[in-house]
Amino acid sequence: MGQKIKRLHMNENTTDALKELLYKMADDLLIIGHRNSEWTGLGPILEEDIAFSSMAQDKIGQAQALYTLLHEFGEQEPDIVAFMRNASQFHNAQLLELPNGDYDFSLIRHFLYDHADQLRFEMLAHSSYEPLAKVARKVKGELKYHVFHANTWVVKLGAANDESHFKMQTVLNEAWNFALGMFEEGPFEDLLREEGIFEGEKILQEKWLKNITPILLKAGLCLPDEYTWKPINGGRKCEHSPYLTPLVEEMSEVFRYDPTAQW
Amino acid sequence: MYGNAYIDTTEKPAGILEGEDPQRLQEFEARVARGEKIEPKDWMPREYRKQLIRMIEQHGHSEIIGALPEGTWITRAPGFKRKLALMAKVQDEVGHAQLLYSAAETLGKTREAMINDLITGKSKYSNVFNYPAYTWADACIIAWLIDAGAIINQVANAKGSYGPYGRALDRICTEESFHLKYGHDNVVTLATGTPKQREMVQAALTRWWPPIMHFFGPSDKISSHTEILMRWKVKMATNDDMRQQFLNMYVPKIWDLGLNVPDVNLKKNEDGKWDYTEPDWEEFKRVINGGGPCNAERLAVRRMAEERGRWVRNALNTSDAKYVAPFA
Numbered sequence: 108m109g110q111k112i113k114r115l116h117m118n119e120n121t122t123d124a125l126k127e128l129l130y131k132m133a134d135d136l137l138i139i140g141h142r143n144s145e146w147t148g149l150g151p152i153l154e155e156d157i158a159f160s161s162m163a164q165d166k167i168g169q170a171q172a173l174y175t176l177l178h179e180f181g182e183q184e185p186d187i188v189a190f191m192r193n194a195s196q197f198h199n200a201q202l203l204e205l206p207n208g209d210y211d212f213s214l215i216r217h218f219l220y221d222h223a224d225q226l227r228f229e230m231l232a233h234s235s236y237e238p239l240a241k242v243a244r245k246v247k248g249e250l251k252y253h254v255f256h257a258n259t260w261v262v263k264l265g266a267a268n269d270e271s272h273f274k275m276q277t278v279l280n281e282a283w284n285f286a287l288g289m290f291e292e293g294p295f296e297d298l299l300r301e302e303g304i305f306e307g308e309k310i311l312q313e314k315w316l317k318n319i320t321p322i323l324l325k326a327g328l329c330l331p332d333e334y335t336w337k338p339i340n341g342g343r344k345c346e347h348s349p350y351l352t353p354l355v356e357e358m359s360e361v362f363r364y365d366p367t368a369q370w
Numbered sequence: 371m372y373g374n375a376y377i378d379t380t381e382k383p384a385g386i387l388e389g390e391d392p393q394r395l396q397e398f399e400a401r402v403a404r405g406e407k408i409e410p411k412d413w414m415p416r417e418y419r420k421q422l423i424r425m426i427e428q429h430g431h432s433e434i435i436g437a438l439p440e441g442t443w444i445t446r447a448p449g450f451k452r453k454l455a456l457m458a459k460v461q462d463e464v465g466h467a468q469l470l471y472s473a474a475e476t477l478g479k480t481r482e483a484m485i486n487d488l489i490t491g492k493s494k495y496s497n498v499f500n501y502p503a504y505t506w507a508d509a510c511i512i513a514w515l516i517d518a519g520a521i522i523n524q525v526a527n528a529k530g531s532y533g534p535y536g537r538a539l540d541r542i543c544t545e546e547s548f549h550l551k552y553g554h555d556n557v558v559t560l561a562t563g564t565p566k567q568r569e570m571v572q573a574a575l576t577r578w579w580p581p582i583m584h585f586f587g588p589s590d591k592i593s594s595h596t597e598i599l600m601r602w603k604v605k606m607a608t609n610d611d612m613r614q615q616f617l618n619m620y621v622p623k624i625w626d627l628g629l630n631v632p633d634v635n636l637k638k639n640e641d642g643k644w645d646y647t648e649p650d651w652e653e654f655k656r657v658i659n660g661g662g663p664c665n666a667e668r669l670a671v672r673r674m675a676e677e678r679g680r681w682v683r684n685a686l687n688t689s690d691a692k693y694v695a696p697f698a
Contacts, residue, residue, distance in 0.1 A: 148437035151679025267685035370448035
């Protein structure tokens, strides 16, 4: 592994590149954690309420860890960053802000996102930016179970009966271009790669496709035809669907009720 | 939380023991009196089984319905610490439902049948969840005081005679003690916080006091029914005793925080008993029978969740045979 870099010795461009990377990862986690938590009390079986809540707790905790790294770069406290920004300041991929829909959509999104996230953290476990590598090594252990959960259910429901198969295929088609938007490239791809911080979105997407394809095949599900692939980008540049604003307003409702207060 | 199963003690006691084998009944009662636990395959009187199913099932329902008013605040919890803690708490409650339904299943009623009776309104759940949690402070008061009430009830019931229920309650009580700390910490934060926070928590306490007083149920009539259930260690303490215990433990803590309990008659007597204004039991009956502010909404949400999840449960019930795409 290349030389480790420390925050103190970083030039401004590298700092900006790292911040961009951390913001999009943290925002992805916070928003999907929030969506997962909406299943509490409403799952198709009690065990799934519990599973989605566990994953939500992991995601929110992971988001907090990344906002803490950002705080070390001079950004505001994690609570302020998470609960005081407006939707137009979030860098999450649009896939994650979409409403939960039925269990089929939540499940396929969980599958598509968690595979990407697990690979991202695996790549970052070797990052030259050691504080991030350290977080990544811890997080990837948690993500192993998220991916295991997603795979089990996608394979089961994709292949169980006509109804479940049809539902899963439909939501896969609907989610697909949003999922491709997770890999929207940022302005610092080359720099991050040169500095040994992160190998980049392109490589991540290739690895992701390679991982999910055999599982979808096992589930009897087909990837949408390649000519229809049109990534829904914009999230990384803070462009969002109409669904993010109400989510962020709900999330910060109490916090903003009295911003001077300790909660 | 929330194990105050509502046993209707106005039911006629006649016939409870009718047709039971006197010798087996005697042996059963001797075992219970010796403090032995009754296990699923042991002989038990019909009424014992019936009341236990009802109690455990109601308790399970209360856990999942209780997740609804609290769950509303997960997505609004202010800050990482509160959000993570509330998620974990409500997750525990759903886990309790899972444990309790399993305990009730040992008595011969399936989870599906229990949930079906819940959503059709045939079986009850704790009355407190028919009230809305208007603000974040309501969720904090619930987490502290409703969970406190539930612990009093559950610690008593954990010593009951039915093994699987007692063991489930032991586990539940351990988790509840964390919920209580979580709730208390939240209420302390609000009560010692900014004027807006103090106002919010006082309003929530004022709103929740009547349902809290209702929580333990109406005074137990001294009926032969109650007497039998207590002898069988199905019911472990009277409703009034539990209410007294709650007042004794928590009213001083509430007062310490400078909060006002909305009952001018509330005071501790020299004999250690608390005086209080008798709760409005007509209101209690009206709400438990469907007339509360949230009964319809709670059941509608639960029904919707069941309906939306049906295809998943159907899929789980299919064999592992692979779906094969039709040729045409």
